[in-house]
Amino acid sequence: MTCRSLTVADLFGTEDLSADGFLGGQLVLFQPKSGYRAGVDPVFLASAVPARAGQSVLELGCGAGQAMLCLGRRVPGLSLTGVELQAPYADLARRNAAANDLAATVVEADLASLPSDLRQQSFDHVIANPPYYRAGAHSPAADAGRRTALGEATPLATWVEVAARRLAPKGYLHMIQRADRLADLLSAAQTCLGSLEVLPLAPRTGRAAELVILRARKGGRAAFRLHAPLVLHRSESHQRDGEDYSDSVRAILREGRALDWPGA
Known part of the structure; x- marks a missing residue:
């Protein structure tokens, strides 16, 4: 008797998937209609990486591949590898x-x-x-895929430690995380990486950052840098239905442009 690996069909029938455009339609990715669905976070993550053709990229917890494929579309010629715990999402x-x-x-x-x-x-x-959420810090989702994607089972420090071990000398780690987890993220990163930089993502002018992107380098020696927030929306409050992203943010999300790190 042979054992068959779990596939998307075991969890997601064709009718359970939607085909969603990313980067203004440069990528069309299948995602479950009910389950973990990516928003703009993996697009911002991919845009932050200063990768060049011929380099290698590892994504930990790649889900349906949104971040690494956005990066691969922006930078042709990369060697892409993803690690995913959930078999149906890995197959997807x-x-x-x-x-x-x-x-x-x-x-x-x-x-x-x-x-x-x-x-x-x-x-x-x-x-x-x-x-994004510590174990027990939020009500668990009913869907198993969302529950695994949003609720922490493996400690955040382990994510950072594993990433550091897999980096080549002078290699870069980029992580996106909730702003209220920044202390945990920095505590883990400073033990094994250097040249730490944090870019907060604020929804609007005058509003607190909700997400942060961490950049760190293996063997880096530069001083810690906390950058001014990248403000996502033009107006200070929600005034109408529809998008009101700033021009630079819209270029990232809809055109696949790289994120310009301050001082880079």
């Missing part, structure tokens, strides 16, 4: 890569217990969008 990431003519290797694994061949590899860039 493979399907999304193939549907968009992007080469990517997706490994179904727990990031805290990576396969031996992956533990022998190093990468120029590691990216991750870890679960």
Whole structure:
């Protein structure tokens, strides 16, 4: 008797998936209609990475592949690898890569217990969008995919430690996380990485940042930098239905432009 790997069809029928445009339609990605669905967060994460053609990228917890595929569309010629715990989402990431003519290797694994061949590899860039909520800090979602994606099972420090081990010397880590987890993120990163920078993402002028992007470098020695927030929307309050992103943010989300780090 042979054992069959779990596939998207075991969890998601065709009628359970939507085809959603990212980067103004440059990518069309399948996502479950009910389950974990990515918003703008992985797009911002991908835009923050200063990758160049020929470099290697590892995404921890890649889900359906949104962040690494956005990065792969912006920067042709990257070697993309994703790690995903949930088998149906890992299979969906493979399907999304193939549907968009992007080469990517997706490994179904727990990031805290990576396969031996992956533990022998190093990468120029590691990216991750870890679960936003500490265990027990929010009401768990009914859907298993959303529950795993949003609720922390593996400690945030472990995400950072695993990323650091997989980075090549002078390689970059980029993570996006809720602003109220910044202290945890910095505490973990400063033990194994250097040249830490934080870019807050604020919804509007005068509003507190809700998300942050951390940049860190293996072997980096630069002083810590906390940048002024990137303000996402033009107006100070929601005034009408529809988008009112700033020009620079709209270029990131709809045109696939790179995020310009202050002082870069």
